[in-house]
Amino acid sequence: MKLWYSFTKELILSSKSWYFYIELGMAIILLLVLLFVVPEDFDSKSEEYMYLDVPQVVKDRYRDNLKDEDLDEESQMVEVEADKRTFQAEFYETDESEIYILDNMEALNAFSSGERVPTVHVRVNEENQIVHTYYLQGYETQKLKNLLLVFHNRKAGYDVIEDYSDNIPVRSLYQNIEPLSDRENVIPVFLTFNGSLMSLFIIAAYIFLDKSEGIIKAYAVTASSVWHYLLSKIGVIIVTSIATSLIITIPIMGLQPNYFAMLLFIITSGFFAASLGLYITSFYKDIIQAFGVLYIVIVIMIMPNISYFTPSWDPDWIKIIPSYVMLQSFKEIISINGNIAYVLVASLGFAVLGLDIFILANHRFKKTLTL
Amino acid sequence: MIRKIFLIFKRDLKVSVRNFITLYIIIVPIIFAVIINIFSPGINDTTVEIVLIEGENVEQGEYFEQFAKVEFLNNLDEMEERVKKRDNIIGVAPDGNNEYFILSQGNEPTYVVDYVKNLVTFDHYDINVEDSQAEIVDYGRDISPLKRLMVNVATIFTSVLGGMIIALNIVEEKTDNTISAINLSPVSRLGFIAGKSLIGVFVPVVGTFLMLFITGFRDINYFHAFLMVVSSCIISIMVGFIEGINNDDVMNAAGNMKMLFLPLFGSIAGAELLADKWQPLFYWVPFYWTYKGNNLVLSDSGSLVDIMKYSGIVLVISMIVFIVLAPRIRKGLE
Numbered sequence: 001m002k003l004w005y006s007f008t009k010e011l012i013l014s015s016k017s018w019y020f021y022i023e024l025g026m027a028i029i030l031l032l033v034l035l036f037v038v039p040e041d042f043d044s045k046s047e048e049y050m051y052l053d054v055p056q057v058v059k060d061r062y063r064d065n066l067k068d069e070d071l072d073e074e075s076q077m078v079e080v081e082a083d084k085r086t087f088q089a090e091f092y093e094t095d096e097s098e099i100y101i102l103d104n105m106e107a108l109n110a111f112s113s114g115e116r117v118p119t120v121h122v123r124v125n126e127e128n129q130i131v132h133t134y135y136l137q138g139y140e141t142q143k144l145k146n147l148l149l150v151f152h153n154r155k156a157g158y159d160v161i162e163d164y165s166d167n168i169p170v171r172s173l174y175q176n177i178e179p180l181s182d183r184e185n186v187i188p189v190f191l192t193f194n195g196s197l198m199s200l201f202i203i204a205a206y207i208f209l210d211k212s213e214g215i216i217k218a219y220a221v222t223a224s225s226v227w228h229y230l231l232s233k234i235g236v237i238i239v240t241s242i243a244t245s246l247i248i249t250i251p252i253m254g255l256q257p258n259y260f261a262m263l264l265f266i267i268t269s270g271f272f273a274a275s276l277g278l279y280i281t282s283f284y285k286d287i288i289q290a291f292g293v294l295y296i297v298i299v300i301m302i303m304p305n306i307s308y309f310t311p312s313w314d315p316d317w318i319k320i321i322p323s324y325v326m327l328q329s330f331k332e333i334i335s336i337n338g339n340i341a342y343v344l345v346a347s348l349g350f351a352v353l354g355l356d357i358f359i360l361a362n363h364r365f366k367k368t369l370t371l
Numbered sequence: 372m373i374r375k376i377f378l379i380f381k382r383d384l385k386v387s388v389r390n391f392i393t394l395y396i397i398i399v400p401i402i403f404a405v406i407i408n409i410f411s412p413g414i415n416d417t418t419v420e421i422v423l424i425e426g427e428n429v430e431q432g433e434y435f436e437q438f439a440k441v442e443f444l445n446n447l448d449e450m451e452e453r454v455k456k457r458d459n460i461i462g463v464a465p466d467g468n469n470e471y472f473i474l475s476q477g478n479e480p481t482y483v484v485d486y487v488k489n490l491v492t493f494d495h496y497d498i499n500v501e502d503s504q505a506e507i508v509d510y511g512r513d514i515s516p517l518k519r520l521m522v523n524v525a526t527i528f529t530s531v532l533g534g535m536i537i538a539l540n541i542v543e544e545k546t547d548n549t550i551s552a553i554n555l556s557p558v559s560r561l562g563f564i565a566g567k568s569l570i571g572v573f574v575p576v577v578g579t580f581l582m583l584f585i586t587g588f589r590d591i592n593y594f595h596a597f598l599m600v601v602s603s604c605i606i607s608i609m610v611g612f613i614e615g616i617n618n619d620d621v622m623n624a625a626g627n628m629k630m631l632f633l634p635l636f637g638s639i640a641g642a643e644l645l646a647d648k649w650q651p652l653f654y655w656v657p658f659y660w661t662y663k664g665n666n667l668v669l670s671d672s673g674s675l676v677d678i679m680k681y682s683g684i685v686l687v688i689s690m691i692v693f694i695v696l697a698p699r700i701r702k703g704l705e
Contacts, residue, residue: 026633033637037652039645096480113510116670132505139515145507147419147438151489152505153498165492169466170484172477173455212546291539295532296399303406306521309644339455 002224007232014236019202027244030190034252038183046097049089051108053123054130062122063101069094075101082107083114108135180335187252188330189305191245191266192323199237199270200277200297204290206233207281227362234274234358241270249334257334261343265333268347269326272354279357282364322350375558379566380573383540399532400578403525404585407518419486420460422453427465434494435463439487450474461487514587514669522586523665524639527658529578530600531635533571534607534614540567541615560701564612571608576600588669595668595678602682603661606689613696616703634658657688 014020052059067073070092078091080100087107089100102108105121112119112135121133132152136145155161210216219229245266249257280297284290304324307315318324329346332338419439423432424446435441442460444450450462454476461484462474471491475484493499544550553563579600583591638659641649653659664681667673673681 029633033633037637037641037649039649096482114672116512116516116672129504134505134507136507136509138509138512139518140509143436143438143440146500147486148507149500149503149505150438150493150498152503153493153500154502154504155496155498156489156493161492161496161498164495165485165488168488168491169472170475170488171472172475173451174477291535292399296402299399299403299528306517 003228003231006224006228007235010232010236011239014240020240023240023244024247027194027247030194031248031251034183034186034190034248038186040181040183045093047117048097048099049102049108049111049117049119050099051102051105051119051121053105053121055124058124058130063090066092066094066099066101071095080107082110085110180331184253184334185331187249187334188327189308190248191330192326193302194241194244194248199234199241199273200280200301201294202237203233203274203277204281204294206237207278208286208290212286226365227358230278230358230362230365234271234278237274238267238270241266253334256336258338258340258343261340261347262330262333264347265326265329265343265350268350268354269322269329272322272350272357275354275357275361278361279364282361325349372559372562376562376566376569379558379563380569383567383570384573386540397574397578397581400525400529400582401585403521403528404582407521407525407586419483419490421487421490422450422460422462424450424464431463431494434499435490437500438490459483463487463491518586519666519669520643522582522588523662523669525582526579526600526665527603527635527639527661529582530575530603530661531607531610531632532578533575533604534609534611536574537567537571537608537611538614540570541612545615564700567612568608571611572601572604575604575607591668591671595673595675598678598682599661599664599668602664602685602689603658606657606661606685606692609689609692609696612700616700638662655688657685660684660688 052062054062063075067075071094076091078089078100079086080089080102081087087102087110089102089107092099092101102111108119108121111117116137118137119135121135123131123133125131132148134148150156207216216229219226242263245262249262276297277294280293281290284293300321301323304318304321304327307318307324308327325346329343332340332343420442421435421439422442422444423435425443432441432443442453444453447464450464451474454460454462454474459476459479461479463471464474466472473484473487473491541550558566576597579596580593583589583593583596634656635658638653638656639662641653642659642662660681664673664678664685667677667681
């Protein structure tokens with residue numbers, strides 16, 4: 001009862017504060033950004049630059065192959081810029097890549113050396129064989145180099161090889177379900193950072209504010225216990241997170257997300273983050289001193305984003321950072337047929353961890369609140 | 372005048388050192404640098420990732436490892452779970468009598484599936500890297516674009532940090548009521564602002580240079596780097612001042628700080644991920660230009676004119692912000 005009372009009191013108080021409106025305002029800004037700035041799908045076509053230094057017959061064969069794959073089956077002459085110079089190029093656009101055929105070696109060098117993109121020089125050697133020379137930068141792995149080499153093995157173009165390859169059966173796990181678009185894929189990032197992780201920072205600010213205003217000392221003489229006070233603060237932050245998350249999600253995702261799982265996950269992950277914030281806070285006298293640690297924690301929490309957007313970089317150590325699990329869970333929540341079991345396990349994990357840290361923080365606050 | 376500015380700077384430095392803030396802000400870039408150094412070699416640039424069943428065909432596994440990142444799992448169920456994840460990993464599983472089938476999620480680009488099909492075929496026919504009609508030439512540039520991106524973001528972060536110290540410093544002075552005391556001292560208001568700002572330039576410049584050195588960017592033009600860091604510090608400082616002056620308590624300052632991070636990350640993501648036609652949306656964000664300028668500095672491919680152009684744009688945006696907000700800063704200091 002006392003807990004409920006102090007929670008509603010906090011809620012009323014914070015609804016009058018500027019901070020509360022910044023949160024709601026930010027959520028609306030994020031929503032507008034998602035709707036009007038982030039395109040449905042990013043431009044992810046790879047660009048390839050080639051120079052065909054081969055007899056006309058071979059050149060024509062290359063061109064015909066490219067035309068077959070081209071979206072409108074025609075090539076276009078375009079001007080491309082590299083290393084501050086302009087060159088002529090033939091341009092082909094296929095489903096997955098944009099291919100530029102350059103006129104001379106100078107242009108190819110401008111791209112490979114100046115623009116630092118991989119390029120291919122196709123030429124004929126002394127033994128009248130067609131050789132592909134790849135210009136790379138130097139940081140590429142041996143695996144990639146091997147891959148390029150094996151694809152140009154003398155035997156790789158034989159018909160029997162192509163037949164075998166074409167006949168390998170492919171089974172797809174999702175036949176009729178559309179995966180998330182790029183815009184939808186950004187939502188978990190916003191939910192993780194706007195909701196769950198900001199709790200960590202905001203609760204610290206809350207506590208220090210109350211400390212400096214002497215509210216905490218006043219608490220010592222009331223009938224309420226410390227954990228009521230701490231929990232009601234966390235409660236307010238979670239309510240704010242729920243509101244902002246719904247503002248962002250509903251207009252874009254409609255009814256697709258599993259809202260029950262979403263609520264559960266915001267509550268548990270928010271509780272975890274806020275408890276962690278409380279625990280860190282309990283070691284410092286004011287926010288300036290706590291700032292360094294909070295900053296480092298936030299930087300660590302941001303790192304899984306790199307792996308989220310660059311899936312090929314997904315080392316094991318990054319998977320134990322809580323925000324990795326949060327990103328993944330929010331993704332499952334908004335996907336059709338998402339793995340809700342994962343979300344439930346993660347929620348349980350965050351709830352248990354959060355509770356442990358909360359007990360620790362409470363223990364420390366009992367001793368240090370009046371400092 | 373200069374002496375007074377320097378005195379304020381010395382005083383701030385002393386206070387921040389006592390609070391460990393300066394230490395943090397110099398240490399944070401070093402931590403960034405170490406993290407980047409340790410982890411960026413693990414970043415894998417091949418587009419092909421394959422998952423196989425452990426022990427099912429050892430030879431095939433060894434063959435694939437020459438070309439792709441290979442993971443081994445215990446059974447088909449685990450493989451399905453793995454393939455469902457966000458990335459474009461492809462499963463290769465036995466289909467009876469020495470044949471294989473490919474397990475995909477269904478949303479991978481066709482070329483990824485084709486790569487794996489080809490590799491399965493090449494393995495079947497014993498085709499390897501010998502007898503290749505391709506050759507590879509490289510420029511010996513061993514710093515990957517992802518490492519450059521990480522260092523670039525870390526540099527911007529460091530300068531934003533400078534702005535944050537100022538904001539927190541001012542909020543602190545406000546709560547201690549020392550700002551009004553400044554008005555009685557012989558230091559002019561501009562002198563006060565300059566003195567306060569020095570620390571926000573000094574600390575990030577030291578931090579950034581340490582970080583660049585540790586991450587192996589030793590052959591770049593450090594003067595160019597200095598120009599970019601200083602110009603991005605100026606905008607961060609501006610923001611720091613405004614935050615500090617407009618907010619009466621750390622609570623609001625923290626909330627407002629969030630608004631600073633949105634355009635920061637937004638413009639970096641925009642510059643990296645969005646097509647050319649979307650770029651003008653970010654032209655108003657100074658960090659967008661800082662990011663682009665830093666990229667030139669880190670790849671050592673920009674001339675002095677390029678760098679001046681980018682840092683100039685940042686300065687012009689800073690000037691506009693300052694002119695618009697000068698009355699508020701003045702009022703806040705009263």
